[in-house]
Amino acid sequence: MAVKMIYRSVERLAGLSPNAPDANTYTPMHAAASYGHLNILGYLISQGGDVNLTDDDGDTPLYVVENVETARYLVERGAVVDRRNHEHVTPSEYLSEDFPEVAAYLESVAPTNRGEGVTPISAPVDVVYLPSEHAQNQASETLTSTLLESVQEIMQRAEAEGRDPDEELRAVVEDSAEQSRTVLIDASYDGDEAVTNNFSLLSAHSCSLSSKSNEGTSSMAAFISHVTLDHLAVLNQPSDTDLSGRTPALKASLEAKSAGYDAICLPLTNDKWKARWRDMCLIPAGGTLDRVSLEHQAEDWRSTPGFMRDEVTITHLEEAEAVIAMVSDWLELDAADEWVRHDAEIALHQELTYASYLNIHTAILPPPRNRAHAASYARSINAALSLVPYMQLSVRLPIYDPSMIQIDATPPNSTSSTPSQPVALDDNHPSIATWELWDVIRSICNYNPRLTLTLDLTPPLPSALEVLNQWIAEPTRYIFVPGSAFLANAKGYPVLPKGTQSFIRDIMKIQPSVILSGTDAGRHTKGGEAAYSQYIRHLEKTSPAVKAMQTSGTVENFAQGYQDYLQAPLQPLMDNLQSITYHTFEQDPVKYRNYEEAVFRALSEWPTSGRIIICVAGAGRGPLVTRCLSAVKRAGREALVYAVEKNPNAFVTLQDRQNNEWGDKVQLLYGDMRTLPVPEPVDILVSELLGSFGDNELSPECLDGAMRFLKADGISIPASYTAYLAPISSSKLYNEARAIH
Numbered sequence: 001m002a003v004k005m006i007y008r009s010v011e012r013l014a015g016l017s018p019n020a021p022d023a024n025t026y027t028p029m030h031a032a033a034s035y036g037h038l039n040i041l042g043y044l045i046s047q048g049g050d051v052n053l054t055d056d057d058g059d060t061p062l063y064v065v066e067n068v069e070t071a072r073y074l075v076e077r078g079a080v081v082d083r084r085n086h087e088h089v090t091p092s093e094y095l096s097e098d099f100p101e102v103a104a105y106l107e108s109v110a111p112t113n114r115g116e117g118v119t120p121i122s123a124p125v126d127v128v129y130l131p132s133e134h135a136q137n138q139a140s141e142t143l144t145s146t147l148l149e150s151v152q153e154i155m156q157r158a159e160a161e162g163r164d165p166d167e168e169l170r171a172v173v174e175d176s177a178e179q180s181r182t183v184l185i186d187a188s189y190d191g192d193e194a195v196t197n198n199f200s201l202l203s204a205h206s207c208s209l210s211s212k213s214n215e216g217t218s219s220m221a222a223f224i225s226h227v228t229l230d231h232l233a234v235l236n237q238p239s240d241t242d243l244s245g246r247t248p249a250l251k252a253s254l255e256a257k258s259a260g261y262d263a264i265c266l267p268l269t270n271d272k273w274k275a276r277w278r279d280m281c282l283i284p285a286g287g288t289l290d291r292v293s294l295e296h297q298a299e300d301w302r303s304t305p306g307f308m309r310d311e312v313t314i315t316h317l318e319e320a321e322a323v324i325a326m327v328s329d330w331l332e333l334d335a336a337d338e339w340v341r342h343d344a345e346i347a348l349h350q351e352l353t354y355a356s357y358l359n360i361h362t363a364i365l366p367p368p369r370n371r372a373h374a375a376s377y378a379r380s381i382n383a384a385l386s387l388v389p390y391m392q393l394s395v396r397l398p399i400y401d402p403s404m405i406q407i408d409a410t411p412p413n414s415t416s417s418t419p420s421q422p423v424a425l426d427d428n429h430p431s432i433a434t435w436e437l438w439d440v441i442r443s444i445c446n447y448n449p450r451l452t453l454t455l456d457l458t459p460p461l462p463s464a465l466e467v468l469n470q471w472i473a474e475p476t477r478y479i480f481v482p483g484s485a486f487l488a489n490a491k492g493y494p495v496l497p498k499g500t501q502s503f504i505r506d507i508m509k510i511q512p513s514v515i516l517s518g519t520d521a522g523r524h525t526k527g528g529e530a531a532y533s534q535y536i537r538h539l540e541k542t543s544p545a546v547k548a549m550q551t552s553g554t555v556e557n558f559a560q561g562y563q564d565y566l567q568a569p570l571q572p573l574m575d576n577l578q579s580i581t582y583h584t585f586e587q588d589p590v591k592y593r594n595y596e597e598a599v600f601r602a603l604s605e606w607p608t609s610g611r612i613i614i615c616v617a618g619a620g621r622g623p624l625v626t627r628c629l630s631a632v633k634r635a636g637r638e639a640l641v642y643a644v645e646k647n648p649n650a651f652v653t654l655q656d657r658q659n660n661e662w663g664d665k666v667q668l669l670y671g672d673m674r675t676l677p678v679p680e681p682v683d684i685l686v687s688e689l690l691g692s693f694g695d696n697e698l699s700p701e702c703l704d705g706a707m708r709f710l711k712a713d714g715i716s717i718p719a720s721y722t723a724y725l726a727p728i729s730s731s732k733l734y735n736e737a738r739a740i741h
Contacts, residue, residue, distance in 0.1 A: 018049035033061035050390040051079040058085030225256040226517035227266040249319040263322040273311035281343040305350040320358040334370040334377035345380040378444035396454040452477040461499035473729035483518035492526035509545035553589045576647040582621045596627040603635035612639040615682040619643035673706045681711040
């Protein structure tokens with residue numbers, strides 16, 4: 001329970017990454033590994049924590065573990081065992097003196113098939129660099145140095161004293177969250193409307209830059225500018241007015257920032273790399289004078305792949321800040337020719353390792369093209385995920401295959417077979433075909449949480465294609481929207497077709513980042529480049545799902561922070577629930593209102609006059625008692641409420657409320673409803689022993705014991721309940737369920 005409470009509170013530390021270093025480059029990942037808190041460590045990993053993150057000494061979390069259980073936990077989640085830090089020491093060597101049992105375990109699982117003298121290549125980037133503003137550094141230091149140290153101290157003290165640390169933990173975590181907010185809050189504006197608390201923090205693994213509302217109710221989509229090679233070439237032209245000496249990539253980044261974008265997305269390589277690769281790897285069958293020379297050159301490259309300076313678009317670390325890399329889209333990882341696939345995979349790995357050298361945390365991969373060899377494409381991606389274990393890879397996919405749209409507008413009585421406009425879809429849904437391609441890729445990649453989707457909205461979306469909803473359940477991190485997808489409205493401003501509008505409004509519930517491409521090409525006469533992002537922001541703000549999340553009192557607003565999380569069933573008969581758990585239940589905007597209405601109707605229709613006896617079985621902190629009294633007042637009836645509760649801590653709260661709110665209208669009864677004697681039979685028995693799934697709070701057993709309270713003609717609210725099962729698709733929950741041992 002304590003750890004769950006920490007999770008919820010830490011989520012409110014807006015924008016902070018599990019990989020955020022403090023002043024000494026020590027991170028939450030290192031701290032959790034050192035303390036051996038596997039629950040916290042697992043949570044940090046689920047939020048993008050990197051098991052191979054390094055500090056200034058080149059030490060990963062594996063270097064600071066103090067027990068075999070934690071070491072095994074990290075290794076099973078991809079921690080590299082045979083890497084070396086800046087002193088050329090492996091984790092097992094580092095731990096051999098102080099923790100020999102951990103060192104022995106690491107030696108037992110270290111790879112033994114490496115060549116003599118070959119040293120594993122350490123991650124080129126040792127520290128996750130957040131934006132350098134003082135405020136963000138201070139917030140990161142607060143999270144690592146203050147929060148986790150305080151959590152450790154409190155939990156140790158509570159264990160020694162034999163008490164539950166929840167309340168003290170909650171206070172220190174929320175205090176830390178508040179301090180971080182005061183440091184980070186900044187105001188920005190979107191069009192004419194104020195959007196407060198713009199957190200421009202780049203998540204080390206998701207690169208999901210977002211703006212937070214001041215109430216923390218929902219995130220707004222981040223906007224990323226797609227920079228093409230042609231635009232970089234223009235920026236590379238000499239200018240008499242620009243004497244800054246900035247590189248094209250830096251100029252593009254500054255341009256995007258001034259235009260309101262949060263980051264840029266650009267190709268990592270240029271056409272010179274493409275030409276060299278093709279000259280080496282695609283030698284014409286007819287033979288050339290230089291064939292032998294080219295084959296030797298290709299073999300040399302295969303053994304030690306690397307770039308020439310003029311083949312890449314970025315060379316310096318500062319150029320790569322807030323950059324998403326696009327892997328060369330001409331790489332055919334699913335080519336029909338086996339050698340082409342082989343060389344394309346080498347080129348892919350070369351580009352990704354160079355991106356990691358530049359501290360780029362996210363790369364967008366070229367789309368698969370050959371369905372017959374989708375498995376080969378997936379195997380290449382799976383190998384890449386192991387090669388760069390701290391990077392997020394995103395597969396760019398068209399949202400559907402336009403070639404599978406059936407065009408048939410022939411009038412019913414016509415014999416003509418000439419098509420005119422698309423009005424129907426082939427039975428083999430084009431979106432299903434694309435989704436099945438994605439399913440092959442992520443299945444072969446073992447549902448790796450670092451593998452995400454970039455949905456390409458270049459093809460126009462059909463206005464009524466409900467099967468597109470399947471993408472909502474997938475890890476869609478980016479949507480790619482080209483300027484060519486926009487139409488001009490009557491006034492010349494860019495707008496999207498109805499189908500695309502609907503899809504974007506719907507998918508905003510999972511808060512993807514938006515990559516805009518070609519918005520500076522002047523396709524529309526009004527609005528300029530800013531009009532595109534403003535229009536998509538308008539679609540987001542008018543999204544029913546987003547509006548519901550921002551509206552207090554709705555289920556969507558209440559459920560924020562709880563989506564896609566596995567929940568362990570509560571056991572209130574065995575465990576006395578914490579006040580914060582009751583508080584969470586009491587925020588339900590629907591349940592208690594309906595309870596009050598049910599009690600009101602029962603009282604209104606009660607056939608006899610006189611005092612009515614109501615019993616609340618399992619009163620908790622008293623929300624149902626208050627609702628029953630409200631229903632009694634509305635119905636104008638005379639009633640006495642018995643409140644039964646076995647939790648001694650909650651019973652204190654009930655006593656306080658009776659003294660200050662309820663008075664003699666309520667009589668408190670302390671004990672287990674299954675055995676507790678009640679002073680008199682009751683007319684209405686009210687309970688909420690349902691939990692997350694049907695009878696997981698032993699409601700049949702409890703209520704069977706409580707039914708003896710009822711008069712022969714009494715009623716129970718609820719009178720019955722039904723448990724429903726519904727299939728869902730969630731790769732996140734699937735991975736979490738698989739991780740449970």
